Amino acid sequence: MLSVSDLVTHYGHSQALYGVSFSLTAGEVVTLLGRNGMGKTTTINSIMGIVPKTVGCVEFEGTDISSYPSYKVAKLGIGLVPEGRQIFPNLSAHENLIATAREDISQIWGAERIYDLFPELAARKNSMGNLLSGGEQQMLAIGRALMTNPKLMILDEATEGLAPLIRKTIWESLDRIRSDGLAILIIDKNLKDLMKLADRHHIVHKGQVVWTGTSQELERAADIRAKYLGL
Template identity: 40%
Template sequence: MTSAGFPLLDIRQLSVFYSGLQVLWDVSLYVNKGEIVTLLGANGAGKTTLVQSVFGLTRDQKGHIFFEGNDITGLPAYEMVKRGLALVPEKRELFPKMTVEENLEIGGFSKKGEIVELEEIFDFFPILKERKKQLAGTLSGGEQQMLAIARALIPKPSMIVLDEPSLGLSPLIVSSVLDAIKKLNEEGLSILLVEQNVQHALEMSHRGYILETGRIVREGTSSDLLHDDQVQASYLGT
């Protein structure tokens, strides 16, 4: 896999604090146009904090975040969406009492101008078409994740950030969700993927970073990380 391009998302020396307590230390990470980059790390390492800080959802931070070369540090989430950066949050945040279709219509709300037609979304996620009149809260976990991803695609982002899209899903469903993400990348979407399925995530991505207790301890191409002794011992159980 090649990963030519320029940094679309560029996080530089980010530190984040909660009530004065530091949880991220000088984290630097970039995603080039066209790449899938995986962010790996154990529970509590600070992955969600990193993602939230990109979308202006943390309050106390140092460092800078650039998107397409513009400093976006601290801008609100809707501003990110306007600029073409979308989030699929850890908790999915669907509207359970609304139908699949209605949840998707809400996805188009944040951005003026271009949106993806629902039919295009349904071509990509046929299961959502079958279920379009069903209440989101009654979908299976995998279907809900597909819906969360689909909703993020409506404002035509150039990049999406996915926070543990496979959380709570059975292995077979994990594969279908990750395969869909890979396919989106092949269609040109740049992706930052937070995952704990280390093997699968690295196999489908260009590069990766490992976050341990708030610090990047390893970074490299996915194949280098997959063959790294320490990564194998700590994350792949080999």
């Protein structure tokens, strides 16, 4: 479904990615793991067309999207839940949600379906974005991405800063979303939770993917976990 080959990305003169390659199959839940500053966010922002890549190829369902601007990538079916959530502070939760609704295709995910997924959010639908808790903002960010009817969802720091109970709600929602056939690419620091949810993992280290394997393989690879994740 997604094939990323030899991505090289710079910020000015500073090189952040040194040839990132990995792939994801339809229906799969895959992670990008790695310590701070190793290039996970840069990788997905390069895929999304948010950060311009220097060289490399990104294919989505057989289409070369390497030079697509972000709105076109989104339209093709990749939904992003960005690091920091980026909720509009002066719009209500409901307005935030419907802001990304599409008129060009029939909505598979409407607001009602999002509220069914997150009843906590339904109860806060009239609250302004800046008055929502971190957990509610993350539910909203996931809902907003779903409203674009993606085939692939990418979450950058899916549960960062959230309390354990809210984290559980987020993981359960992703489990429900995946059972609908969506592929998911997750960045998160809670390896234990990811081991349960994800099929495969990619470790990003110094701007490259240095290891790929299943949860069982990562479980057994104590040396890899220690070396690249400090766990």
